[in-house]
Amino acid sequence: MSDKERARRVEEIERGRMSAEELSWALRGVNRAAAEVDQALANRIGLRLGDYSAMGHVMSQEGAPLGPVELGNRLGISTGSATELVDRLERAGHLVRLREGKDRRRVSLRPSEEAVERILTELRPLFDSLDALTDDFTPAEQSAIHRYLRLAAQQLTDFADELGQAVRTERPQSPQRDL
Numbered sequence: 001m002s003d004k005e006r007a008r009r010v011e012e013i014e015r016g017r018m019s020a021e022e023l024s025w026a027l028r029g030v031n032r033a034a035a036e037v038d039q040a041l042a043n044r045i046g047l048r049l050g051d052y053s054a055m056g057h058v059m060s061q062e063g064a065p066l067g068p069v070e071l072g073n074r075l076g077i078s079t080g081s082a083t084e085l086v087d088r089l090e091r092a093g094h095l096v097r098l099r100e101g102k103d104r105r106r107v108s109l110r111p112s113e114e115a116v117e118r119i120l121t122e123l124r125p126l127f128d129s130l131d132a133l134t135d136d137f138t139p140a141e142q143s144a145i146h147r148y149l150r151l152a153a154q155q156l157t158d159f160a161d162e163l164g165q166a167v168r169t170e171r172p173q174s175p176q177r178d179l
Contacts, residue, residue: 007032027152041122047094050075054085058095058109059116065100065108 001009011029042052057074058066072082086109089095094115097107134142 003036023148031156037126041119044122045118046092051085051089051094054089055094055111055115055119059111059119061109065106067107067109071109 007029010032011025038052038056039049042049045052047055054071054075057071068082068086069079071086072079075082075085077085086095086097090097093112095109095111098110100106100108137145
């Protein structure tokens with residue numbers, strides 16, 4: 001079964017379980033495809049999916065410090081597992097630890113220039129094809145699509161925050177899972 005056939009079958013199963021507007025189904029397809037890109041890119045650059053996810057958190061923190069403890073919290077792993085993860089990524093040359101400011105105990109994580117370059121180089125063909133895709137739409141259509149995607153991204157972020165908050169509230173004593 002081809003990837004397209006598999007994706008089509010997954011959507012048929014999902015549609016049988018719940019109803020949604022066509023734009024919502026299309027967005028679910030985009031999310032599913034993005035997850036497949038993440039998995040394929042992680043494999044291509046030799047990272048475990050969890051390590052790749054960690055790199056995504058570190059790379060998205062431009063200008064805001066993110067330390068090993070905060071990274072562990074975002075990934076839902078223990079402090080010890082987060083330290084092990086950071087050690088592994090640092091040894092592999094994917095990120096660096098920086099001690100900044102007056103409190104030299106405070107460590108912030110930054111992606112290495114080599115890691116950023118490698119990931120962006122691998123993603124360049126995708127970015128180029130997505131940019132070219134916009135030529136198929138009028139400026140008014142582009143504006144509507146942009147607005148929808150920005151609002152949908154905010155809805156997804158808000159929902160993730162709500163789920164995270166519910167987990168913290170419902171199970172404050174539960175142990176975190178390890179990688």
